[in-house]
Amino acid sequence: MKYEVVIGLETHAELDTESKLFCGCCTKFGSEPNTQTCPVCLGLPGVLPVMNKKAFEHSLKAALTLNCEISKFTNFDRKSYYYPDLPKNYQTSQNYFNIGNNGFVDIVVKGKEKRIDIHNVHLEEEAGKLVHPEASGANYSLVDFNRAGVPLLEIVTQPDMRNVEEVESYMQALRCILLYIGVSDCKMEEGSLRFEASISLREKGSETLGNRVEIKNLNSMKAVLKVITYEISRQSLLLNKGEDVLLETRLWDDVNSVSRRMRSKEESHDYRYFPEPDLVPFWIEQEWIDETRATIPELPVSRRRRFVDELFVSDYDAGILTEDKFLADYFEECVKISQNSPKELSNWIINDVLRELNERKTNVRDFVVSPEMLVELVNIKPTIGSSIAKEVFSEMMNTGKGAQSIVKEKDLAQMDDTSELNAIIIKVIEENPKAAEDYGQGKKNALAFLIGQTMKATKGKANPKILTELFKQRLSASSK
Amino acid sequence: MxxxxxxxxxxxxxxxxxxxxxxxxxxxxxxxxxxxxxxxxxxxxxxxxxxxxxxxxxxxxxxxxxxxxxxxxxxxxxxxxxxxxxxxxxxxxxxxxxxxxxxxxxxxxxxxxxxxxxxxxxxxxxxxxxxxxxxxxxxxxxxxxxxxxxxxxxxxxxxxxxxxxxxxxxxxxxxxxxxxxxxxxxxxxxxxxxxxxxxxxxxxxxxxxxxxxxxxxxxxxxxxxxxxxxxxxxxxxxxxxxxxxxxxxxxxxxxxxxxRIGVPREFFGDGLNTEVANAVTNALEIYKKNGAELVDLSLPHCGYAVATYYIIATAEASSNLARYDGVRYGHRSQLSEDNIIDMYCRVRAEGFGSEVKRRILLGNYVLSAGFYDAYYLKASKVRSLIKGDFEDAFNKxxxxxxxxxxxxxxxxxxxxxxxxxxxxxxxxxxxxxxxxxxxxxxxxxxxxxxxxxxxxxxxxxxxxxxxxxxxxxxxxxxxxxxxxxxxx
CATH class of the missing domain: 3.90.1300.10 (Amidase signature (AS) domain)
Structure with a gap:
């Protein structure tokens, strides 16, 4: 392709707070419409906003983590536009003095590091939600204001991304960071994380930017990637025909996978920003910045490196473990309290814990098997064997009981006693003379059959290692 | 009684x-x-x-x-x-x-x-x-x-x-x-x-x-x-x-x-009704008789106060009154509406009187892209100058x-x-x-x-x-x- 793609991204992340940005209403997702509202978030006459300190601190933390310069002086501005989901018909946001400016996020694409510059990070309030009746011919729409006033962090990049891979990597890195520092749950299916992309094309080598198209309504990372691919082909087609790409805002239609014009530049809003007179400006003291900085945990990139360098986990596994802060915390806790190798613990977590979490559609924070319980299981594994260990693991999840007590209760301890095992072996050989004979004649897989039969007889408790030895001894002795 | x-x-x-x-x-x-x-x-x-x-x-x-x-x-x-x-x-x-x-x-x-x-x-x-x-x-x-x-x-x-x-x-x-x-x-x-x-x-x-x-x-x-x-x-x-x-x-x-009572020159100049001027002057004399000292003052930027006020007040009003759209409460037009813009227009045309409309228009104008610096920002600066006038005065x-x-x-x-x-x-x-x-x-x-x-x-x-x-x-x-x- 003869064009260079220039992409910038705006991310809206709902902040994880108990109450809304300017009032005490609950922020819980999925409640009955308009049950989490009050005069303030409904924009009744005479009400005033009061800043949620937690939301402000979350924003400060995010801005610091994204390497922003923190404004010593910050205030809020009113962004005016009319829409029925916006109770005051202005959104209290930041325009003139954002909390953070000029930050960056480092991403890795195909093994190469790249720095994506952050233009600004600012705090604003969420709007409500329109509900359109499904019946055809309905001449009304409903508004649910439960979401109105939930704190929203907006993170705006510079137009630094050049392809789909970079965008994907940036979105994942950003999501990971926000989850790590605990400021947003980033639940895309609940709308906690949303994107707007701006895309333009220019001749390779050109310094000037092409006409920019802004795309709204991107509710998943998949949609972002789809729209970028779509826009690249739409815009290059236009350019190839010698036509202009219009400076406009488009909406992504996820069902039909097309972007549609929403408004042209001429129709674009004049937001008439001016300082919010109902809130007082904030002076962010260095002390506050230092205190907030101290609460930022180790970030995924450095944690991954540490897992590889210090715990000798493979880079791939370390990547999986550090993708979720709580999973990484879980792993580290296991390592701390266990004598086992981190590698073995990591195998358990990646293979078994993650599989169960996915199947049960839950997360590690709500997982019944605590690090202590997992370590106990890994410790006794040599005495029960892998297959029984898996069985015990699943029993632990169902009952919440410890590995030792399950083994005791269900009598699952491995049979190591040779005389006991020999008695069973004799019985199995008697019942399967053909197989014993086959083995004697060199058919190696007959042994596997015999072991299988013994396992069946012992309900899987026989120690397979000892069993193999005993069979070999006995069958070679009888064939002589 | x-x-x-x-x-x-x-x-x-x-x-x-x-x-x-x-x-x-x-x-x-x-x-x-x-x-x-x-x-x-x-x-x-x-x-x-x-x-x-x-x-x-x-x-x-x-x-x-x-x-x-x-x-x-x-x-x-x-x-x-x-x-x-x-x-x-x-x-x-x-x-x-x-x-x-x-x-x-x-x-x-x-x-x-x-x-x-x-x-x-x-x-x-x-x-x-x-x-x-x-x-x-x-x-x-x-x-x-x-x-x-x-x-x-x-x-x-x-x-x-x-x-x-x-x-x-x-x-x-x-x-x-x-x-x-x-x-x-x-x-x-x-x-x-x-x-x-x-x-x-x-x-x-x-x-x-x-x-x-x-x-x-x-x-x-x-x-x-x-x-x-x-x-x-x-x-x-x-x-x-x-x-x-x-x-x-x-x-x-x-x-x-x-x-010590400050008497600002700018408040006794052109446009002041004579009867009002006399009444206030007489009142000041009563203070003097009771031991107060009258201090001649100047508040030089007060001449811009009305102009400054009508920029800041209308700007804020245009935004404060935006919430009256008929969606959640308040007037709703009896006429049929084709779409949401139509509804907004009807509600606000019928619900507001002419002075309110005048101020909303003025406020939206002074906040418009390209005019913000010339009006709102400048008015905010003049407001600071007027504050300074009063701070100086209250030192005396x-x-x-x-x-x-x-x-x-x-x-x-x-x-x-x-x-x-x-x-x-x-x-x-x-x-x-x-x-x-x-x-x-x-x-x-x-x-x-x-x-x-x-x-x-x-x-x-x-x-x-x-x-x-x-x-x-x-x-x-x-x-x-x-x-x-x-x-x-």
């Missing part, structure tokens, strides 16, 4: 001594209201039932010997842009004609806690935008001194009610003079406290950085009483000041030390005295077709709003035609106590505040 002619504090004292009952006070007051209201039209809504209920409650408290509040048994009128739970709050606008707030404003909560009796909601210029009361969507309140004249605005209803003995005290709001100007025109004591002294929670916003709730009373003592109750920090208003409230009442008769003086308005009340219809002329009637009151300082208007004379003249005393931020004392000093020496209009 004519109860309704007494001051609020007199009423309270008589109640506490059990010479009269709260029920008697309310019944007497409503008789006066039925007599005077047809010619004055101060109220938009009366709540006799609620008032009597509260009166009986207070009478019971008093007879049982229980402790009563600072405003025990005093009937208070409330400007209809201050939210009252369960009682319509219309802002004198078609837009909110049937709006009943589900909550009480901070000040309403406070006066209720102190056992005041709410009698009704008073008329105003729509959304407090106006200087004559002629912008009310419902009716024009008349000046009780001469019903051909306007009572002032926007709080003309509250001022007229107090003057006509239809309320013992009233709450108002002052964005550019809406308490002080009607108080001057009706012969009351009207005080706009420091910005941040009284919570704005529940005051329907006109211009958020200028709006302040205050008092309209029959005398200075009553002003101190009402302000004592409504002042103080409120966690629901981020701009509310967390600064202790001094005792306004007990030391009100003691002006301490040598009083204790308070500043000026006429409250350039003229006495004017006739109904006289200025309504000339908005600029109308805007100039707030020329002396606007600076205190831009600077955020307290200002009080007290009666200081009458014109030959019998209309009251008001004098304004401005003080430093949070020095309400001082200006109340300075006002009381004058009141103790004069009897302008005791004169009553002859209504029917």
């Amino acid at each position: 004519i109860l309704h002619e007494l001051s609020a504090n007199n009423i309270k004292e008589k109640l506490i001594k059990r010479e009269i009952s709260a029920q008697e006070v309310v019944e007497d007051l409503f008789e006066k209201i039925y007599l005077n209201e047809p010619s004055v039209k101060a109220y938009l809504c009366l709540d006799k039932e609620g008032a009597l209920l509260k009166a009986r409650e207070i009478d019971e408290k008093l007879s049982s010997g229980a402790k009563v509040g600072l405003l025990a048994g005093i009937p208070v009128a409330i400007k209809d842009n201050i939210c009252t739970s369960g009682i319509k709050t219309t802002c004198a606008s078609r837009m909110l004609e049937n709006f009943v707030p589900p909550y009480d404003a901070f000040v309403v909560k406070r006066i209720k806690e102190e056992d005041a009796i709410i009698i009704g909601k008073t008329n105003l210029d729509e959304f407090a935008m106006g200087s004559s009361n002629e912008n009310s969507a419902f009716h024009v309140t008349r000046n009780p001194w001469n019903t051909d004249y306007i009572p002032g605005g926007s709080g003309g209803g509250s001022a007229a009610a107090v003057t006509a003995d239809m309320a013992f005290m009233a709450l108002g709001s002052d964005t550019g003079g809406s308490i002080r100007q009607p108080s001057a025109f009706c012969g009351n004591v009207g005080c706009k406290p420091t910005y941040g002294r009284v919570s704005r929670y529940g005051l329907v916003a006109f211009a958020s950085s200028l709006d302040q709730i205050g008092s309209i009373t029959k005398n200075v003592y009553d002003a101190a009483l009402l302000l004592q109750v409504v002042s103080g920090y409120d966690g629901y208003d981020s701009t509310s000041a967390n600064i202790g409230v001094p005792d306004y009442i007990s030391g009100i008769n003691s002006v301490s030390g040598n009083l 003086v204790d308070c500043i005295i000026s006429p409250t308005c350039p003229s006495p009340a004017f006739k109904i219809g006289e200025k309504i077709t000339d908005p600029l002329e109308m805007y100039l009637s707030d020329i002396y009151t606007i600076p205190a709003n831009l600077v955020g300082i307290p200002g009080i208007s007290i009666p200081c004379g009458f014109t030959t035609t019998g209309l009251p003249i008001g004098m304004q005393i401005m003080g430093k931020h949070f020095e309400e106590e001082k200006i109340l004392k300075v006002a009381k000093l004058f009141e103790n020496e004069t009897d302008f505040h005791l004169k009553k209009p002859e209504l029917i």
Whole structure:
């Protein structure tokens, strides 16, 4: 392709707070419409906003983590536009003095590091939600204001991304960071994380930017990637025909996978920003910045490196473990309290814990098997064997009981006693003379059959290692 | 004994001594209201039932010997842009004609806690935008001194009610003079406290950085009483000041030390009515006789105050009034609507009066892309210069005295077709709003035609106590505040 793609991204992340940005209403997702509202978030006459300190601190933390310069002086501005989901018909946001400016996020694409510059990070309030009746011919729409006033962090990049891979990597890195520092749950299916992309094309080598198209309504990372691919082909087609790409805002239609014009530049809003007179400006003291900085945990990139360098986990596994802060915390806790190798613990977590979490559609924070319980299981594994260990693991999840007590209760301890095992072996050989004979004649897989039969007889408790030895001894002795 | 002619504090004292009952006070007051209201039209809504209920409650408290509040048994009128739970709050606008707030404003909560009796909601210029009361969507309140004249605005209803003995005290709001100007025109004591002294929670916003709730009373003592109750920090208003409230009442008769009064040249220049100028000059002489020193002052940037005000106030108003879209509450058009834009247009075209529309248009214009720096930002800078003028002045003086308005009340219809002329009637009151300082208007004379003249005393931020004392000093020496209009 003869064009260079220039992409910038705006991310809206709902902040994880108990109450809304300017009032005490609950922020819980999925409640009955308009049950989490009050005069303030409904924009009744005479009400005033009061800043949620937690939301402000979350924003400060995010801005610091994204390497922003923190404004010593910050205030809020009113962004005016009319829409029925916006109770005051202005959104209290930041325009003139954002909390953070000029930050960056480092991403890795195909093994190469790249720095994506952050233009600004600012705090604003969420709007409500329109509900359109499904019946055809309905001449009304409903508004649910439960979401109105939930704190929203907006993170705006510079137009630094050049392809789909970079965008994907940036979105994942950003999501990971926000989850790590605990400021947003980033639940895309609940709308906690949303994107707007701006895309333009220019001749390779050109310094000037092409006409920019802004795309709204991107509710998943998949949609972002789809729209970028779509826009690249739409815009290059236009350019190839010698036509202009219009400076406009488009909406992504996820069902039909097309972007549609929403408004042209001429129709674009004049937001008439001016300082919010109902809130007082904030002076962010260095002390506050230092205190907030101290609460930022180790970030995924450095944690991954540490897992590889210090715990000798493979880079791939370390990547999986550090993708979720709580999973990484879980792993580290296991390592701390266990004598086992981190590698073995990591195998358990990646293979078994993650599989169960996915199947049960839950997360590690709500997982019944605590690090202590997992370590106990890994410790006794040599005495029960892998297959029984898996069985015990699943029993632990169902009952919440410890590995030792399950083994005791269900009598699952491995049979190591040779005389006991020999008695069973004799019985199995008697019942399967053909197989014993086959083995004697060199058919190696007959042994596997015999072991299988013994396992069946012992309900899987026989120690397979000892069993193999005993069979070999006995069958070679009888064939002589 | 004519109860309704007494001051609020007199009423309270008589109640506490059990010479009269709260029920008697309310019944007497409503008789006066039925007599005077047809010619004055101060109220938009009366709540006799609620008032009597509260009166009986207070009478019971008093007879049982229980402790009563600072405003025990005093009937208070409330400007209809201050939210009252369960009682319509219309802002004198078609837009909110049937709006009943589900909550009480901070000040309403406070006066209720102190056992005041709410009698009704008073008329105003729509959304407090106006200087004559002629912008009310419902009716024009008349000046009780001469019903051909306007009572002032926007709080003309509250001022007229107090003057006509239809309320013992009233709450108002002052964005550019809406308490002080009607108080001057009706012969009351009207005080706009420091910005941040009284919570704005529940005051329907006109211009958020200028709006302040205050008092309209029959005398200075009553002003101190009402302000004592409504002042103080409120966690629901981020701009509310967390600064202790001094005792306004007990030391009100003691002006301490040598009083230095600033007399700003710019407030006595062109456009000032001669009778008003003379009344204020005479008043200053009374202060001089009582030992005050008069200091000639200049507030050089005050000439830009009106222009600055009409940029900042309209900008904030255009945004504050954006919420009236008919979606959640308020006026909804009876005509069919094709789409949401259509609905917005109909609702706002029908719901707002012409002055409100003018200010929304002006405000949207000055905030428009490309104009922000030239208008809003520049106005904010001029505002800082005006603040600087006052800071300099207060380094030299204790308070500043000026006429409250350039003229006495004017006739109904006289200025309504000339908005600029109308805007100039707030020329002396606007600076205190831009600077955020307290200002009080007290009666200081009458014109030959019998209309009251008001004098304004401005003080430093949070020095309400001082200006109340300075006002009381004058009141103790004069009897302008005791004169009553002859209504029917």
